[in-house]
Amino acid sequence: MLLFVIRRILLMIPTLFIISALVYFIIDLPPGDCVTSQVDELLARGDPDALRRADELRAIYNLNDPLWLRYLEWVGGIFRWDFGLSCQDTVPVSSLIGERLALTIVMESATIVFIWTVSFVIGVYAATHQYRVGDYVASFIGFIGLAVPNFLLALVLLYVGKVYFGLSIGGLMDPEYIDKPMSWGKAVSVMQHLIIPVIVIGMSGTAGMIRRLRANLLDELQKQYVTTGRAKGLPPMRLLIKYPLRHAINPFVADIGGLLPDVISGSVIVSVVLSLPTTGPMLLGALKTQDVNLAATFLLFVATLTVIGMLISDLALAALDPRIRFGATSEK
Amino acid sequence: MTDQTSGAAPGTPRPRSPHYVNREPWDPYVSERLTAEQEKYYMAGQWKLMWWRFRRHRPAVVSAAFLLLMYFSTLISEFIAPYDLHTRHSAYIFAPPQRVHVMHEGQFLGPFVYALKTTRDMETLQRVYTPDTTKPMQIRFFCKGDTYEFWNLFEWDFHFFCQPEGGQLFLLGTDRLGRDMFSRIVYAARISLTIGIFGIALSFALALVLGGLAGYYGGWVDSVVQRITEIIKSFPHLPLWLALSAALPVTWSPLLVYFGITIILALLDWPGLGRAVRSKLLSLREEDYAAAAQMMGAKPGRIIGRHLLPGFMSHLIASATLSIPSMILAETALSFLGLGLRPPITSWGVLLNEATDINVVAVNWWLMFPVVPVIGVILAYQFMGDGMRDAADPYG
Numbered sequence: 001m002l003l004f005v006i007r008r009i010l011l012m013i014p015t016l017f018i019i020s021a022l023v024y025f026i027i028d029l030p031p032g033d034c035v036t037s038q039v040d041e042l043l044a045r046g047d048p049d050a051l052r053r054a055d056e057l058r059a060i061y062n063l064n065d066p067l068w069l070r071y072l073e074w075v076g077g078i079f080r081w082d083f084g085l086s087c088q089d090t091v092p093v094s095s096l097i098g099e100r101l102a103l104t105i106v107m108e109s110a111t112i113v114f115i116w117t118v119s120f121v122i123g124v125y126a127a128t129h130q131y132r133v134g135d136y137v138a139s140f141i142g143f144i145g146l147a148v149p150n151f152l153l154a155l156v157l158l159y160v161g162k163v164y165f166g167l168s169i170g171g172l173m174d175p176e177y178i179d180k181p182m183s184w185g186k187a188v189s190v191m192q193h194l195i196i197p198v199i200v201i202g203m204s205g206t207a208g209m210i211r212r213l214r215a216n217l218l219d220e221l222q223k224q225y226v227t228t229g230r231a232k233g234l235p236p237m238r239l240l241i242k243y244p245l246r247h248a249i250n251p252f253v254a255d256i257g258g259l260l261p262d263v264i265s266g267s268v269i270v271s272v273v274l275s276l277p278t279t280g281p282m283l284l285g286a287l288k289t290q291d292v293n294l295a296a297t298f299l300l301f302v303a304t305l306t307v308i309g310m311l312i313s314d315l316a317l318a319a320l321d322p323r324i325r326f327g328a329t330s331e332k
Numbered sequence: 333m334t335d336q337t338s339g340a341a342p343g344t345p346r347p348r349s350p351h352y353v354n355r356e357p358w359d360p361y362v363s364e365r366l367t368a369e370q371e372k373y374y375m376a377g378q379w380k381l382m383w384w385r386f387r388r389h390r391p392a393v394v395s396a397a398f399l400l401l402m403y404f405s406t407l408i409s410e411f412i413a414p415y416d417l418h419t420r421h422s423a424y425i426f427a428p429p430q431r432v433h434v435m436h437e438g439q440f441l442g443p444f445v446y447a448l449k450t451t452r453d454m455e456t457l458q459r460v461y462t463p464d465t466t467k468p469m470q471i472r473f474f475c476k477g478d479t480y481e482f483w484n485l486f487e488w489d490f491h492f493f494c495q496p497e498g499g500q501l502f503l504l505g506t507d508r509l510g511r512d513m514f515s516r517i518v519y520a521a522r523i524s525l526t527i528g529i530f531g532i533a534l535s536f537a538l539a540l541v542l543g544g545l546a547g548y549y550g551g552w553v554d555s556v557v558q559r560i561t562e563i564i565k566s567f568p569h570l571p572l573w574l575a576l577s578a579a580l581p582v583t584w585s586p587l588l589v590y591f592g593i594t595i596i597l598a599l600l601d602w603p604g605l606g607r608a609v610r611s612k613l614l615s616l617r618e619e620d621y622a623a624a625a626q627m628m629g630a631k632p633g634r635i636i637g638r639h640l641l642p643g644f645m646s647h648l649i650a651s652a653t654l655s656i657p658s659m660i661l662a663e664t665a666l667s668f669l670g671l672g673l674r675p676p677i678t679s680w681g682v683l684l685n686e687a688t689d690i691n692v693v694a695v696n697w698w699l700m701f702p703v704v705p706v707i708g709v710i711l712a713y714q715f716m717g718d719g720m721r722d723a724a725d726p727y728g
Binding site: 015018019023026027029030031143146147148149151152155156158159162163257258260261262264265266268269272273283284287288290295298299302303306307310 | 567568570571572578581583661668684690700711
């Protein structure tokens with residue numbers, strides 16, 4: 001087991017390196033750099049110093065260095081929690097991202113917990129009450145969740161909230177808590193504001209999970225050991241929890257590998273629509289202005305989050321399933 | 333054995349059998365005669381069986397018909413849309429959708445709209461449009477309107493329906509430049525619907541080649557392809573899409589951007605299909621018929637393409653269909669965020685890009701209309717894909 005864990009962790013490192021190099025080069029790919037647009041603006045204003053200013057800025061950001069050197073500097077700095085300078089207002093990236101990263105992690109964990117609890121309850125109910133009204137309702141909701149893209153859902157909710165209830169859904173806390181240190185009141189406020197984004201982001205994941213859990217549980221419920229259990233007089237609840245549910249629960253752990261990228265993708269676009277102070281809007285802005293350091297840091301962070309999530313899911317699976325522990329790979 | 337089966341050797345006379353012999357020709361299937369229907373079923377080819385099975389799936393058939401209609405409309409968008417994509421009506425900025433009526437003061441008039449009266453709200457300085465119920469204006473059908481270049485072949489100005497004489501017709505309102513939303517949605521379907529098809533075709537080709545190589549050769553080819561798919565699959569797609577499409581140079585023409593986006597979508601989409609191809613090939617290449625082909629000297633390309641692929645092509649097509657909606661959605665999302673297609677190329681996502689400011693949308697709710705066709709198409713693809721997946725295994 002220990003060997004397995006070590007091997008998995010060692011595998012993470014090259015993966016992250018490849019990803020970091022890839023994103024850094026991709027972001028830098030288009031012609032021009034982040035200074036170009038600023039200089040254009042200065043030129044348009046008729047600033048005579050524009051070109052000199054551009055050279056200064058380029059010197060500050062080391063933009064005259066070759067790409068690989070900048071990449072190495074950036075990667076080297078990461079270990080000192082130094083992600084270079086953001087091109088927008090010449091501030092260190094690390095000072096920009098702190099709270100956003102924390103809020104993103106909170107939001108994404110909350111979404112996963114939401115997906116698990118809701119799909120668990122609904123999935124088990126739908127499977128044990130097959131072809132009843134509740135089952136159909138659950139299937140229908142699941143279908144809508146799968147079909148309606150989450151950013152459109154966010155847009156519609158935003159509109160409905162604004163027009164019919166007069167609330168603005170944007171933001172993740174009440175205005176009075178912004179830029180204030182953490183407190184009990186702030187935490188509560190964040191919780192309240194999290195509800196809508198979490199539901200919106202988690203919708204499609206929940207729908208998929210309900211479908212899988214329902215199908216798995218239905219398969220298990222038809223097996224003979226269930227009949228045997230019933231025949232020998234086990235109480236239905238106990239029978240359900242003790243045997244078929246344990247088999248059917250597998251996708252909850254196994255599918256986190258597929259769930260996590262989806263949740264992260266969803267959270268990026270939904271937070272742009274709802275203008276949440278998470279990584280999404282800032283990443284978008286950074287990509288548009290070619291702020292390489294900032295964008296690459298966010299992308300690397302997203303990748304790290306995914307890889308760690310995958311690692312946890314693999315470890316949990318290995319702990320649950322001896323076949324994986326002993327070298328055989330799991331067939332999905 | 334009786335006489336009639338053993339048969340008489342030529343030249344050797346035999347004593348006549350004393351018992352009854354049926355002179356009718358013997359029918360080997362006498363005990364299990366097939367009805368005409370059964371015969372049709374057993375003789376039908378694989379694709380025919382699939383078609384029969386697909387036909388039984390009601391929602392899938394309806395969805396397929398709907399999609400066919402949508403795709404057909406993209407061929408004749410110019411004819412369906414009453415206005416050109418770029419026609420601006422500066423007098424009608426943010427005009428609300430007009431209702432189509434049939435009865436005017438108890439009199440049947442055929443489809444008509446009331447003329448729009450524009451006034452200014454002196455407090456907010458916004459334009460307010462009110463229908464002038466005294467002036468019904470009949471919608472014209474098969475009429476002359478904005479000229480367009482039909483299929484780049486010839487100039488034409490014939491439309492299915494157009495604005496009434498001397499009036500305007502905005503079925504779904506107008507946007508901030510006074511462009512007719514309905515016409516724009518009709519034109520945008522062209523881009524939104526084709527990007528899914530092109531994208532999936534590309535991703536399909538990638539999946540066949542790479543998945544095929546990995547599955548057929550195994551060994552290090554397999555592990556390299558496997559690692560690549562793992563990395564792509566484990567990374568959230570949207571941020572990567574964003575980064576890649578931000579990397580498309582601003583100087584590119586809109587058409588190049590369109591193809592660039594298609595390629596980007598395909599680049600991240602193929603691993604799912606590629607994995608399916610690989611695992612199927614891994615098991616099929618062990619079959620006897622594959623070994624036989626190999627021994628007869630067939631080249632790998634022929635074995636894969638001619639012998640192995642047809643065995644699971646139907647499954648592949650079904651799963652490819654199921655991933656078209658995600659492509660359409662991805663394009664919509666990218667354009668919505670302003671990193672995808674750029675005007676003058678217009679897709680539903682580009683139209684929705686106008687709806688990002690919620691304060692604008694709260695007043696001009698019709699800017700959200702492009703959501704409707706997006707959801708409709710996604711749902712239709714989902715149903716059709718489900719039906720195809722069920723039908724893909726006609727012997728099951």
